[in-house]
Amino acid sequence: MLPRIPFVEETRDxxxxxxxxxxxxxxxxxxxxxxxxxxxxxxxxxxxxxxxMRFPKKGQKExxxxxxxxxxxxxPAKAWEYTVNGKSAIEWIMERYQLTTHKESTITxxxxxxxxxVGNPRYILDLLLSVINVSVQTVEIVEELPELKxx
Numbered sequence: 001m002l003p004r005i006p007f008v009e010e011t012r013d014x015x016x017x018x019x020x021x022x023x024x025x026x027x028x029x030x031x032x033x034x035x036x037x038x039x040x041x042x043x044x045x046x047x048x049x050x051x052x053m054r055f056p057k058k059g060q061k062e063x064x065x066x067x068x069x070x071x072x073x074x075x076p077a078k079a080w081e082y083t084v085n086g087k088s089a090i091e092w093i094m095e096r097y098q099l100t101t102h103k104e105s106t107i108t109x110x111x112x113x114x115x116x117x118v119g120n121p122r123y124i125l126d127l128l129l130s131v132i133n134v135s136v137q138t139v140e141i142v143e144e145l146p147e148l149k150x151x
Contacts, residue, residue, distance in 0.1 A: 013146040020141050027137055036129030037136070042070040048121040049112050052098040053128070064094065066125060075132055082135035089135050090128070097124050 008014050027034065047069040054065050061080055064072045080088045087095075097111040115123040 008146065008148070010146075016144075016146050020145055023141050024138060027134055027141075031130055031134045032127065034130045034133045034137070036126070037133045038075060038129055039073045040070060040125075040129070041073065042066075043122075043125065045069040046121075048115065048123075048125055050097060050099070050124050053094040064090075064128070066128070070125065072129070072132070076136055078139045079132050079135040082138045089131050093128050093131050097127070 008017070047067060050067050053067075055061055056063050056065060062073065062075050062077070064075065066072060075090070079090060082089050084092060099108065099110055099112075101108045111124055115121050120126075
């Protein structure tokens with residue numbers, strides 16, 4: 001599908017959208033390589049297995065408890081503004097990368113298996129940290145776009 005570029009009156013506005021589109025494409029295509037920007041405690045333990053990520057308290061989204069050893073802190077509120085299908089990208093990661101067992105078949109889905117398979121026990125943690133940074137950068141890029149006037 002081709003990108004949708006709005007009609008704008010000013011040439012500089014067109015180039016602002018063009019530049020933002022290029023930045024967003026690069027950011028989202030290479031999301032796994034975006035360096036983390038969050039404070040992480042407990043990573044030095046080497047315990048990267050995840051069962052279910054959670055918040056310390058309901059509504060306290062500046063901190064994610066990754067597992068019993070690792071905590072991610074100081075997540076900016078802006079990071080939660082980037083949503084995909086009505087849910088923040090961070091919450092998608094938290095929901096999808098957890099240990100689950102199907103009730104009827106008793107088949108267990110363990111996301112840690114992939115991390116072991118590719119030889120990177122930090123994969124899920126690094127992915128979450130990258131998505132937090134991508135989310136913040138995405139919101140910042142979109143906020144810088146010129147205002148559109150619809151008539």
